[in-house]
Ligand SMILES: Cc1ncc(COP(=O)(O)OP(=O)(O)O)c(N)n1
Ligand SMILES: Cc1ncsc1CCOP(=O)(O)O
C-alpha cells in the first residue's frame with residue numbers, strides 16, 4: 001500500500017470518529033475541545049498501524065496514547081483480517097491486556113464504588129461518610145509526617161460504623177499502619193513505589209486504586225492489576241493542575257468499554273448536572289471534590305448526588 005492509500009485510510013478513520021472524539025461541547029463549564037497532536041515517529045510499517053497513528057494524533061490523542069491505539073488497531077485488523085474503520089478498538093487482548101495472573105492481583109473492591117468523595121481532611125471524611133457517601137478518600141496534602149499519620153488515623157476512626165470504604169491518597173505506608181480499607185496512588189507514585197513495596201501492599205489485602213489519564217496509562221495500570229482504575233480528568237477542573245487535557249465523555253465511554261474487567265471511577269470537573277451523562281458511559285463510580293466541599297450545604301449536596309447515582313444505576 002502506498003502513502004496515498006494510507007492517507008485515505010487515515011481520513012476514513014477521522015471521518016468515522018471525528019464527531020465523537022474531535023470536539024465535544026456538552027455544557028458551558030464542561031466543554032472539551034481536543035487539539036490535534038503531532039504524529040509520533042512510527043515504530044512499525046503496516047498500513048493499519050500507520051493510518052491509525054496519523055488519525056489518532058489528528059483526533060487529539062497525545063503521542064503515547066496514539067501509539068497504544070495504533071498498535072491496537074493493527075492487532076484488531078490482524079485478528080479480523082480487515083481494517084474496519086467503524087470499530088474503535090475495545091478488546092483487551094488488542095491492547096495486550098489479557099493473560100494476567102489473577103493470583104497477583106490486588107484485593108477486590110466493590111464493582112460499583114458509587115459516589116466517591118475525595119476529601120481534604122479527616123473531618124470532611126467523617127462528615128461525608130455520615131451523610132451516606134459510600135466511598136471516601138482522604139486527600140491530605142502535607143509533608144509533615146506526624147500530621148499525616150494523625151489525619152489518617154482520625155479518618156480511619158471517622159468512618160468506623162458508617163459502612164463507608166476509606167481510601168488514603170498518596171501515603172501508602174501510613175494507610176497500612178492505620179489499617180485503612182484502601183490506598184489511592186497516581187502514576188507518579190507508581191514511578192517511585194518499588195516492586196517490593198507494591199508486594200507489601202498487595203499481600204496486606206489493602207485495596208489499591210490507580211489514577212490514569214489515557215490509554216498508555218491504563219495499560220501501565222493493568223500491569224499491576226489494581227483493585228480499581230480511576231479515569232480522568234473527564235472535564236476541566238480547577239482543583240488540580242493536570243498534565244493532560246480533559247478527556248471528555250467519548251473517551252471516557254471508550255475507556256469504560258475497554259477496561260470493564262475493573263471497577264472504574266470517573267473523576268475531574270464532574271458537577272451534579274453531568275452525572276447522567278457520565279453514568280451513561282457505564283462507569284460504576286463518580287468521584288468529586290468541589291461538588292461536595294464547595295457546596296453551600298454539603299450534606300444536602302451528598303443527598304442529591306446519591307439520588308443522581310441511584311437514578312442512573
Ligand atoms: C479517585 C481518584 N482518582 C484520581 C485521583 C488523583 O490522584 P493522583 O493522581 O495521585 O493525584 P493527587 O490526588 O495526589 O493530586 C484521586 N486522588 N482520586
Ligand atoms: C484529584 C483529581 N484528580 C484528577 S481530577 C481531580 C480533582 C477533581 O476535583 P473536582 O471534582 O472538584 O473537579
Ligand SMILES: [Mg+2]
Nearest residue numbers: 169170185186
Ligand atoms: Mg496522589
